[in-house]
Amino acid sequence: MLRRGFLRNAALLGAAGALRCDSAEELRRRVTLDAGACPAARTGELEEVVPFADETGPFEVAGGAGLDGRLYTDLSRLAPDRSITSNGAFYVRTRYPAELDPAAPWQLTLGGAVAASVTLDAREVAALERDQGVHLLECSGNFRARGFGLISAASWHGVPVAELLERVVPLPGASRVSITGSDAHAAASANSVRGASWIASLEQLVGAGSFIATRMNGEPLPLDHGYPLRLVNPGWYGCSCIKWVQSIDWVSDDVASTSQMMEFAARTHQQGEPALARDYAAPVIQQAAMPVRVEKRRGSAGVCYRVVGIVWGGSEPARQLGVSFDGGEHFDTVPLVVTQNETWSLWEHEWGPLAPGRYDIDCRVEQPSVPMRRLDSGYYRRSVVIDEV
Numbered sequence: 001m002l003r004r005g006f007l008r009n010a011a012l013l014g015a016a017g018a019l020r021c022d023s024a025e026e027l028r029r030r031v032t033l034d035a036g037a038c039p040a041a042r043t044g045e046l047e048e049v050v051p052f053a054d055e056t057g058p059f060e061v062a063g064g065a066g067l068d069g070r071l072y073t074d075l076s077r078l079a080p081d082r083s084i085t086s087n088g089a090f091y092v093r094t095r096y097p098a099e100l101d102p103a104a105p106w107q108l109t110l111g112g113a114v115a116a117s118v119t120l121d122a123r124e125v126a127a128l129e130r131d132q133g134v135h136l137l138e139c140s141g142n143f144r145a146r147g148f149g150l151i152s153a154a155s156w157h158g159v160p161v162a163e164l165l166e167r168v169v170p171l172p173g174a175s176r177v178s179i180t181g182s183d184a185h186a187a188a189s190a191n192s193v194r195g196a197s198w199i200a201s202l203e204q205l206v207g208a209g210s211f212i213a214t215r216m217n218g219e220p221l222p223l224d225h226g227y228p229l230r231l232v233n234p235g236w237y238g239c240s241c242i243k244w245v246q247s248i249d250w251v252s253d254d255v256a257s258t259s260q261m262m263e264f265a266a267r268t269h270q271q272g273e274p275a276l277a278r279d280y281a282a283p284v285i286q287q288a289a290m291p292v293r294v295e296k297r298r299g300s301a302g303v304c305y306r307v308v309g310i311v312w313g314g315s316e317p318a319r320q321l322g323v324s325f326d327g328g329e330h331f332d333t334v335p336l337v338v339t340q341n342e343t344w345s346l347w348e349h350e351w352g353p354l355a356p357g358r359y360d361i362d363c364r365v366e367q368p369s370v371p372m373r374r375l376d377s378g379y380y381r382r383s384v385v386i387d388e389v
Contacts, residue, residue, distance in 0.1 A: 044299030049076055052294075053358065053383040055147045060089045062224065067189035069095025069224070072149025075292040078310065080346060084134065085152035087222050093139045093150060093238060094192070096223035099184035100244065106228050108212070110167055112249025113174035118167045122214075122228040125159055129214045132156045132232070136312055136343040138285055140237035140267035148290065148380065151312075153343040156232055157215035161205050164212065164248060174250035176201050176277060178258075179231050182244035195259030198231070198240045199251065199277035208233045208282065212245060234342060235315075237283045239264040253278055269373055287314030287372040289321055289347075289363035290380035296388075303388050305351045309363065311336065312344040313372075320366040323349050327360045328378065358385050 059074035071092035073085055085091075096102075108125055111117030139150035165177070180197035188194070200210075210233045213221060221227040226243030233240050239260060257265075257277045265273040268283035291309040298304075311318050317339040322331030332349065339345040353359060360383045365372060374380060 044297030044304060047296045047298050047303075050294040050296055050305070050384045050386070052147065053385055055145060055382070057147070059147065059149055062092060062095065065095055066098060066185035066187055067094050067192040067194075069093075070146075070150075071224070072146045073152045075147060075149060075151070075310070078292055078308070078344075078346065083153065083343070083346075084217065085154055087154070087217050087219060087225070090152040090154055090216070090225065091137075091139065091150045092224045093141070094224075094243065096227070097182050097184040097244065098186035100182055102223055102227060106246075108164075108229060108245060109247040109249075110164060111247060112178065112251050113171045114168040114250050115171065116168070120164075120167075125164075125212060125229060126214045128159045128163070129157045130159075132158050132209075132211050132213070134343050135232060135234045136285075137232070137238045137241060138312075140239050140264050140283065144380075144382065148382075150238070154216050155218065156211070156213050157218075158211040158213035158232065161210045161212060161231070161248065162202065165202070165250075168250070170250040173252050175253040176251050176255060177205060178247075178249045178251045178255070178277075179242050179245060180247045180249070181226070181231070181242040182246055193259045193263050195263075196242055196244070197258045197260060198242055199255060199258060199261065199280075200240075200282065201278075204282045205233070208235055210234070212248075233283075235284055235313075237264070237268050237285055239268065240283045251277075269371075284315070285313040286374060287318060287365050287367070287370050288312055288375050288380060289318070289365060291323075291361050291363070291382055294351075294361075294384050305353065305386070307349045307351050307361065309347050309349070310344040311339055311347060311363075311365070312341075314341055314365075314370055316367075316370065317341060318345075318365045318367065318370075321347060322364040322366060324362040324364075325351065325353065325359045327381075328362045328364075331362075331364060333366075353386050353389050356386050356389060358383055 059072050062071040064070050073091045106122040108120045134155045136153040142148050142150040176199050178199045183194050183196045213230045213232045229245040231242040255277050262273050289311040291307050293308040295306040318336050321334040324331045334347055362381050
């Protein structure tokens with residue numbers, strides 16, 4: 001059996017836009033960690049952050065090119081006052097297409113099945129921008145070997161997709177919206193297919209609060225993050241958040257699925273690989289949670305450990321978290337005081353393992369009615385090797 005402690009939950013909200021509150025101090029509310037069976041976890045001196053087993057970097061260093069370009073965020077650095085990922089540390093799944101010229105003029109076409117198409121210069125779109133708040137993006141291919149580093153949160157400015165579409169009149173039969181970005185990569189990829197577009201209904205896009213981003217953390221979009229225009233679908237997997245957006249088109253209800261939708265069908269919890277776009281469910285990030293840091297601390301009473309983690313995704317705030325250190329056999333209860341769905345929230349848990357060894361850390365959210373396929377399957381399990389107790 002494991003000694004069980006208490007926790008504190010910290011709202012991981014680093015900017016006022018996260019919940020549209022006026023007070024930044026209010027966004028950093030915390031619940032004080034109660035003294036539990038392992039007081040060193042709260043008061044002891046930090047000796048080290050225990051590395052997760054079977055996970056390697058490098059983190060926050062861009063590598064590769066085009067469709068094979070990657071950058072993994074170091075989640076172990078998250079803290080209540082470091083909730084926003086800087087532009088340089090924000091994950092990258094595909095890097096800037098080599099055949100694009102960032103200095104060339106950029107236009108956005110609103111067209112497809114419309115009475116008359118409209119073309120906007122990127123600067124015209126940027127002139128319409130406003131604060132869209134803090135939102136998290138996660139690659140649907142996020143994986144353990146790279147520390148689940150394909151997930152980050154940023155503050156965004158941009159223009160709602162629905163607002164841009166008010167400039168055109170769709171023809172009868174046009175019922176879905178196709179958003180397409182540049183795919184001008186110089187080389188093919190062994191891991192990804194070409195094509196950069198996603199199709200959804202206007203109702204789905206409005207429901208998600210989808211917008212064309214123009215700024216990221218107050219700065220123009222970096223090249224690898226879609227400069228000058230990128231689609232952001234809050235609460236949807238990153239594969240749907242098209243970068244280097246060139247067109248937004250009205251299309252018919254019987255339009256075929258795009259290559260990008262087909263590639264990520266399984267990872268976005270679809271039923272098979274639907275041939276028609278209308279049969280795709282919105283690629284919603286389901287409820288998830290995992291540890292991001294295990295701190296070894298030493299106090300007058302000896303060694304103890306503090307586990308810091310995040311909870312994110314889902315359509316409603318999580319209320320109670322379970323954390324297991326034995327592969328899901330037993331769970332300690334972690335009541336979550338303040339959580340939110342636009343981005344992530346921090347949680348902490350005191351842990352006093354009884355013996356050295358390898359421990360598998362699993363989480364579960366105690367809301368049976370909320371979809372959480374990956375969490376239920378142990379997808380976000382992480383392991384640590386403890387050498388001293």
